[in-house]
Amino acid sequence: MRKSINNGNITWLDEGQGATIVFIHGFAENSGIWDQQATQLKTSYHVIIPDLPGTAATPLSTPLTIESMAEYVYAILLAENISNAVIIGHSMGGYIALALAEKYPSLIKGLGLFHSTAKADSEEKKEGRRKSIKLMEQYGAETFLRQTLPNMFSPVTKSKLPAAVDAYVKMGMQCELPALIAYYEAMAARPDRTAVLKTIQVPVLFMIGKDDNAVPLDNVLPQITLPRVSSIHIFENVGHMGMWEIPTESNVILEQFIAFCQL
Template sequence: MRKSINNGNITWLDEGEGATVVLLHGFSENAELWSAQTAQLKNKYRVIIPDLPGTAASPVTTPLTMESMADYVYAILLAENIREAVVIGHSMGGYVALALAEKYPRILKGLGLFHSTAKADSEEKKEGRRKSIKLMEQYGAETFIRQTLPNMFSPATKSAHPEWVDAYVKMGMGCELPALVAYYEAMAQRPDRTAVLQQTTAPVLFIIGKDDNAVPLENVLPQIILPHLSSIHIFEHVGHMGMWEVAAESNVILEQFIAFCQL
């Protein structure tokens, strides 16, 4: 069921009943990203999937930051009278989850970083984002999406399942240029949040793909020892899209982690 508040400016998907799980999509994505996970998790849990600002009917907010998107997610939880939740974010969604954990730690029952990192962008990464913004503005969002999003999959997946790549590119086409630019600017400006991993008392889940070029294994590995309690899963021959590339295995891991967080 799709819901909204604030005159339709804050929207989200709400499925299932039970303990709450919040799934946060990343750059150029939407709730469709989590279709396989929602189909399974809603049988045991209540699944909330916010449309982050700039996605679906939700307009881009100004200024757009990880903190403002965390406030957006928190507004949904307040509207639904949800006092605690397991929050799992993919890529940029993980950055939002970390900002939420920093600002509203009491609501966090568990934190999942699905191909995501608590580190800030390196100077090289920031420069890459600035160049990408120029490319988007010069050649348009469609050209950028078609060139960039296929690289989110591992070489093995691209070869075996080109239809997944096509579906992901199609999803990205639904995100307009102002939102794409705002997301890149917000990601480049986000602070390092490794201290959040050290300070949280909630269990933290790390899902890592060995072939992930967006958030490489070597970026995340030093972080797995920071939380009080970590669950680590490293997938072979998986890129940045484990929820699609290894959907069944990912679903089992998520179910087990969410169940553990309820203890």
């Protein structure tokens, strides 16, 4: 079931009953990125998947920051009368989850960083985002997305699952240019939140692809010992899209982690 508040400016997918799990999508994505996870988990849990501002039918809100998107998710939880939840974020969604955990720690029952990092962008990464914005402005969003999004998958996945790669590109093209630029600007401006991992009192899940070019293994590895309780999974022949590249294995891990967070 799709729900909305604030005259349609805040929208989300709502499925199932039980303990609440929130999945937050990343750049150039929408709630559909988690369809395979929602189908599996809604039989046992209450699954909430926001469509962030500028995605699907949700209008872009400005100024857009990682912190404003965390407040967007928080508004959904308030509307649903949810006092605690396991929060799972993919890539940019992980940055939002960390911002949510920083401001509302009592809300978090478990934190999942699905191909994500608590570190801020390096200067090199920021420069890369600025160049990408210029490319999008000059050549358009479609050209940029067709060049960039296939690289989110491992070489093995691109060879075995070309239809998934194509579907991901088509999903990205549902985001309009102003939203894509706003996401890149928000990600570049976000602060380092490794301190959140050092102080968090709930379990943290790290999902890492060895072929992830967006959030490389060596970026995340130093963070896995920071939380009090960590669950770490490193995958061969997986890039930045584990929920699509290895959905069955990802779902098993997610179910185990979520069950552990309920103890």
